[in-house]
Amino acid sequence: DYILDKAYFIGVIEDLVVLAEEKKDYFIQLDSAIGDGDHGMNLSIGFREVNKNLEQWKTEDINTIFKNSGTALLDKVGGAAGPLYGGFFMKFGLPVKGKEEVTFDEFIEMMESGVAIIEKRGKAVVGDKTMVDTLRPAVDALRKAYKEEGLSPKDAMKKAAEVGAAGSDSTIPIIAKKGRAMRLGERAIGHRDPGSASSAAILEVFYKNMP
Numbered sequence: 031d032y033i034l035d036k037a038y039f040i041g042v043i044e045d046l047v048v049l050a051e052e053k054k055d056y057f058i059q060l061d062s063a064i065g066d067g068d069h070g071m072n073l074s075i076g077f078r079e080v081n082k083n084l085e086q087w088k089t090e091d092i093n094t095i096f097k098n099s100g101t102a103l104l105d106k107v108g109g110a111a112g113p114l115y116g117g118f119f120m121k122f123g124l125p126v127k128g129k130e131e132v133t134f135d136e137f138i139e140m141m142e143s144g145v146a147i148i149e150k151r152g153k154a155v156v157g158d159k160t161m162v163d164t165l166r167p168a169v170d171a172l173r174k175a176y177k178e179e180g181l182s183p184k185d186a187m188k189k190a191a192e193v194g195a196a197g198s199d200s201t202i203p204i205i206a207k208k209g210r211a212m213r214l215g216e217r218a219i220g221h222r223d224p225g226s227a228s229s230a231a232i233l234e235v236f237y238k239n240m241p
């Protein structure tokens with residue numbers, strides 16, 4: 031049976047730390063166009079804080095590692111993305127509390143749990159030009175690809191990442207109904223939502239690390 035072990039999840043977090051640095055300028059650039067320009071900095075600060083403590087969390091179970099990471103993001107990151115991504119990580123491991131490894135069915139429930147709290151906190155739906163435009167279609171595609179279309183776990187996650195990237199693309203031609211870009215009205219048209227871009231990059235990390 032297909033299993034995602036703790037090493038997978040730790041590898042994901044380590045790569046998210048790297049991602050936050052590598053894409054910092056890109057996220058800053060996107061957020062400068064239709065926000066306040068801090069999205070890249072917010073993620074960098076948050077994941078640096080995660081990285082500071084990750085080594086000592088490694089003996090904990092999967093849920094605790096993500097809960098601690100989420101708390102770090104929540105505590106250190108201001109703005110919208112801190113509570114939203116913080117919430118994602120706080121809730122991500124909840125369906126597998128106490129476990130050291132998870133099945134792919136459980137992994138799908140983890141993703142659903144994380145995305146659901148972002149939707150709940152942000153009250154955004156698909157089409158509002160936020161990270162939800164990436165995450166909701168991605169997690170729906172993940173479930174469908176694995177449970178209905180019979181794709182392998184890794185191919186299902188690849189599909190989810192691709193659908194998420196397309197979701198981020200879909201934010202470009204629309205106005206924002208949530209977040210700072212809302213105030214810009216039509217001037218937001220033609221610009222990618224920064225949170226949708228970081229979410230797509232995060233999904234890619236979950237995919238690439240899969241065995």
Ligand code: ADP
Pocket residue numbers: 061065066067068069070072108109110111112114148151152153154159160161162208209210223224225226
């Ligand atoms: P801030 O806008 O407070 O400066 P960031 O720049 O770090 O925070 O994050 C902005 C991103 O947060 C947006 O690009 C969008 O994807 C996401 N976002 C903002 N408000 C919401 C919301 N209500 N629901 C979901 N996502 C949101």
Ligand code: MG
Pocket residue numbers: 061065066067068069109
């Ligand atoms: Mg910002």
Ligand code: MG
Pocket residue numbers: 066068108109110
């Ligand atoms: Mg800000």
